[in-house]
Amino acid sequence: MDLSEMKKYRTGLRQQPRSLPQPPLTESRSLGTGARTTTPNVTHPPPTYRLGGTSEIQLRTRIVHGTTIEILRTIFPSIISMFIAIQSFALLYSMDEVVVDPAITIKAIGHQWYQTYEYSDYNSSDEKSLTFDSYMILEEDLELGQSRLLEVDNRVVVPAKTHLRIIVTSADVPHSWAVPSSGVKCDVVPGRLNQISILVQREGVYYGQCSEICGNNHAFTRAPGNIGRLLSHSGSAAPPGVQATREASYYSERLEL
Amino acid sequence: MEDEIELKTAPADFRFPTTNQTRHCFTRYIEFHRCTTAKGEDSNECERFAKYYRALCPGEWVDKWNEQRETGTFPGPL
Numbered sequence: 104m105d106l107s108e109m110k111k112y113r114t115g116l117r118q119q120p121r122s123l124p125q126p127p128l129t130e131s132r133s134l135g136t137g138a139r140t141t142t143p144n145v146t147h148p149p150p151t152y153r154l155g156g157t158s159e160i161q162l163r164t165r166i167v168h169g170t171t172i173e174i175l176r177t178i179f180p181s182i183i184s185m186f187i188a189i190q191s192f193a194l195l196y197s198m199d200e201v202v203v204d205p206a207i208t209i210k211a212i213g214h215q216w217y218q219t220y221e222y223s224d225y226n227s228s229d230e231k232s233l234t235f236d237s238y239m240i241l242e243e244d245l246e247l248g249q250s251r252l253l254e255v256d257n258r259v260v261v262p263a264k265t266h267l268r269i270i271v272t273s274a275d276v277p278h279s280w281a282v283p284s285s286g287v288k289c290d291v292v293p294g295r296l297n298q299i300s301i302l303v304q305r306e307g308v309y310y311g312q313c314s315e316i317c318g319n320n321h322a323f324t325r326a327p328g329n330i331g332r333l334l335s336h337s338g339s340a341a342p343p344g345v346q347a348t349r350e351a352s353y354y355s356e357r358l359e360l
Numbered sequence: 361m362e363d364e365i366e367l368k369t370a371p372a373d374f375r376f377p378t379t380n381q382t383r384h385c386f387t388r389y390i391e392f393h394r395c396t397t398a399k400g401e402d403s404n405e406c407e408r409f410a411k412y413y414r415a416l417c418p419g420e421w422v423d424k425w426n427e428q429r430e431t432g433t434f435p436g437p438l
Contacts, residue, residue, distance in 0.1 A: 200377045206367035208415040224369045226414045229422050265367065270381060272418055289379070296381040296416070 201300050205268035209259065213271065213278035213291045213313070216320035220259050239325045253310040255325045263306050269299040278324065279314035288314055370412040381416060388413035389425060390436045397438065 210221040214236075222233040240254040261267055271280045273293040280299070281288040289299045303309070313324035376384040392409035399406060414422070428434040 196378070199379045201372040204371040205369055208369040210416075210418055212418055212420075221419060223414045223419070224367075224411070226411075229414065229419075229426065234419065262367070268369065268372075270385075270416060270418075274420065294382070296385055296418075297379050298381045299379075 201268070201298070203266050203300075205266045205300065207262065207265065208268045208270060209261065211259075211269055211271045211280055211291075213273040213275075213280065213317070213324070215275050215318045216313075216324040218280075218325065219274075220257075237325065239323050250310065252323065253312075253325065258308070261303060263303045265302070267301050267303070269301065271297050271299065276317050277315050278317045280311065281314040282309050282311035284309045285311075287311075290315060368411075370415040385413060385417040385421070386436065388416060389422070390438060393429070393438050 207222075208224055210223065212219040212221070217239075218237045220235055220237060226232045235257045237255045237257045237259065239252065240249065240256055242251055245251060245254065269280070269287075269289075271289055271291045272295060273291045275293060277293070278291040279288060280291055285301055285303060287299055287301055289297050291297065311325065313321055315321075317324060370384075370388065373384055375387070388409055392406055392413055395406035395409055396403065425434060429438070
């Protein structure tokens, strides 16, 4: 490539445009730094500016672009991303699928600003067999030892170590049913039934709060206070029929008030 | 006193594998009523479908659909 071709690829200020005033007609002597000393009455042609700003140095500049390789280096990472994404989406959607038949279905219906729970597995007709509302206990009504803003008047009692299906829906506005200690959060939309599958590993009380802004008292809507109660005596591996403990039957009596 | 309690509920339906079970509840309700239409009101075979839709569907929805059926405005293919 000769000089004339190289000039096509030059960047930076080209030759000094003719509209600008000419620099003073002085001698230019290089000091190595690009500074100029001046001597009167000496004429020199106007300097040509090249990349770097020094007229003495001719820098080779060449812009290279390869269309093929640019296309390849765009498509190839996209293919890699696609392979990763397909696996991830398959896993993500399979996490929601129910693999094991649940043993019990509990419906949680969100209202402003309380929850209604229905246990309808043993209905003999369309009337509701076990339905109750669950309101948060206000601070002034708390007993000693109870947690502020977490306790509810009627807790949801569920069997521990049992596959549960919780169907959540709403009667008015969107809510979200969340029990962080059980690893559960599910948005609740009016007109839609969302299913949550859980297995409560341990007996205990699990608190939850509404996780979708639902109005004035959103901060005071409680998801459960679940109690996982063992409904079978431990020691047997997955018995088909379970035995009720006295605690469970006591609790179910309380709920039927 | 020991009591045998067998826990049974609507099984997981492979037709509705995802989180949204609205269609599952609706389908079970329709299946029950189509079963009773085909086999008669007192058939034991249809009771199974009744248990399923009662387990899945909220009571308000069932009441509303029952009213719609009575007035003839139910939107499903009964």
